[in-house]
Amino acid sequence: MRRIIAATFVSLDGVMQAPGAPEEDPTGGFQFGGWTFHYFDEATGAALGHMFDKPFDLLLGRKTYDIFAAHWPYAGEDDPIAVLFNKVTKYVATRSDARLGWNNSQSLGADVVAALRELKKGEGPDLLIQGSSDLIQTLLRHRLIDEYNLLIFPLVLGKGKRLFGDGTIPAALKLIRSQSFPSGVIMATYEPAGDVKTGSFALKDPSEAEIWRRQSLE
Numbered sequence: 542m543r544r545i546i547a548a549t550f551v552s553l554d555g556v557m558q559a560p561g562a563p564e565e566d567p568t569g570g571f572q573f574g575g576w577t578f579h580y581f582d583e584a585t586g587a588a589l590g591h592m593f594d595k596p597f598d599l600l601l602g603r604k605t606y607d608i609f610a611a612h613w614p615y616a617g618e619d620d621p622i623a624v625l626f627n628k629v630t631k632y633v634a635t636r637s638d639a640r641l642g643w644n645n646s647q648s649l650g651a652d653v654v655a656a657l658r659e660l661k662k663g664e665g666p667d668l669l670i671q672g673s674s675d676l677i678q679t680l681l682r683h684r685l686i687d688e689y690n691l692l693i694f695p696l697v698l699g700k701g702k703r704l705f706g707d708g709t710i711p712a713a714l715k716l717i718r719s720q721s722f723p724s725g726v727i728m729a730t731y732e733p734a735g736d737v738k739t740g741s742f743a744l745k746d747p748s749e750a751e752i753w754r755r756q757s758l759e
Contacts, residue, residue, distance in 0.1 A: 543661050544687035545600065547670045547677055548592055550577050551704050552694055557674055558701035565608055571701050580694050580724045588720065588728050592690060593625055596666035600657075602673035603635035609671070610643040632660070632668065634676045654683050661685075674702040681709050688732055689714065695725035711737045 550560040559565040559574035567574060601609065609626065616623035631646040634653045641648060649656040653676070660668065670677060670686075680686050691704075715734035721727045744751070 544667045546688040548690040552698045554697045555703040556698040556701035584722045597669040598630040600668040602676035605672035606633045693727045
């Protein structure tokens with residue numbers, strides 16, 4: 542079976558909007574486009590390169606697809622990521638009838654969830670999500686993401702499109718591996734680990750003050 546992997550740049554407060562450039566996605570009045578730029582060093586760049594070591598196809602929402610299609614085909618053959626991205630199949634979640642002009646691009650059709658469930662059953666490389674915050678929210682609601690490969694940057698953006706947006710289904714995650722870099726960036730890989738489990742550190746017999754506190758919350 543094929544896995545769906547969300548490979549995402551996020552701030553400490555979970556924002557993933559426009560990591561690459563100010564013009565990338567200023568929707569909603571977002572003013573911090575390009576927020577990852579000054580954190581990239583040799584070590585962080587190498588880690589990003591390792592993310593693409595294994596065979597993959599790209600899984601993209603339409604907005605991210607358009608951003609990528611306007612950049613990677615023109616980046617030149619000396620850019621190893623451009624070479625990879627231009628070669629692989631691009632599966633696109635889109636409601637638009639506009640042509641997908643980037644080579645090896647395929648629309649997922651009207652029922653994205655059903656199409657992805659079929660793709661996951663088949664043979665082929667993993668499906669790697671880049672960007673695509675709206676698509677990620679759909680996949681989260683249907684528990685279709687098998688792995689989160691996060692590059693976490695040491696800054697807080699306050700607002701913007703988030704990895705885990707409103708409506709996210711609560712779930713536990715298991716840390717598979719992690720690595721930190723001199724820039725302060727942390728790479729962390731997680732897998733789903735079932736439902737959230739709760740417990741309690743409260744006293745077995747609550748004090749009168751605790752009983753009053755609980756009643757005051759009602």
